[in-house]
Amino acid sequence: MATHLRPIEYLRSILGILVFFLLFLIATPVIAILLIFSLGKATNFIIKYIGPAIAYPVIWITGINFEVIQHGKPVDKSVIYTINHSSTLDLLTMIALGLPRVRFVAKWELQYNPLFFIVGRLTGQVFIQRKNRAQAIPALLKTYDRLKRDRLSIMVAPEGSRKHEGIIGPFKKGAFRMAIDLGFPIVPIYFEGNKELSLGGSLLTASGTIKAHIHEPIDTSDWSLETIDDHIDHLRGKYMEWAGVDEKTNYEVPGTE
Structure with missing residues (x-):
């Protein structure tokens, strides 16, 4: 992970x-108008096109080369996208992907920013209180009917928070329980470079390359609550493999850079 930034990178980050906030501010009334005149049907257009239109200029300004690598054919049905979460850059790269018909599971605290609150609520994102399991699970359950009815996908970070020990944090069960309940495949997305370029929880970032690896879907049709821990371990092992992480120490294997 980057330990210091060059002066030009500080300037680019600021x-x-x-x-980012200027574009978000400009986009908010535009989004509201689109949703009003479309009777709420413009949400997928907003996420697919307006989201990347906000993210890509910021990515370019900060000197980041963002590459999307599709492993196998893109999916054309409802799925659960999982991502590794270790950096504030994850927010940008998630939005920049512009995946079709996707909604994001976000932490409740993001709503304390009025812009995120307005846009998030208008576009039907899922805010959960991750530290309060009794409230988080019902919040996810309430989205099931909407996901099925509108043929939506959902994106979630199984680690729950970017603040965790090691490279890949422990996986929570929420995404896997959803896969079982909904019968949706899981499509893992691995962000390569986010952690290395960002300074932990800082909004500042170094310049460099980020690659979003969109992997092939994992069939969940034979999953059950009895085997959920095995599936969690298997997928987390895949993320550790992609990250070049030693499974015993959860830190990078020497010589993998």
Whole structure:
């Protein structure tokens, strides 16, 4: 992970932050108008096109080369996308993907920012209180009917938080329980470079390359609550493999860079 930034990277980061919030501010009334005149049907258009239109200028300003690598054919049905979560850059790269008909599971605290609250609520994102399991699970259950009815996909970070020990944090059961309940395949997305470029929880970032690896879907049709721990371990093992992580120490294997 980056330990220091060059002066130009500080300047780029600060400019990127300002541009992000300016674009978000401009986009908010546009989003509201689109949703009003479309009777709420423009949400998928907003996420697929307006989201990347906000994210890509910021990515460019900060000197990041963002590559999307599709492993296998893109899916054309409802799925659960899982991502590794270790950096504030994850928010940008998630939005930049512009995946079709997707909704995001986000932490409740993001709503404390009025712009995120307005846009998140308008576009039907799922905010959960991750530290309160009794409230988090019902919040996810309430989305099931909407996901099925509108043929939506959902994106979730199984680690729950970017603040965790090692490279890949422990996986929570929420995404896997949803896969079982809904019968949706899981499509793992591995962000390569986010953790290395960002300074932990900082909004500042170094310049460099980020690759979003969209892997082939994992069939969940034969999963059950009795085997859920095995599936969690298997997928987390895949993320550790992609990250070049020693499964015993949860830190990078020497010589993998």
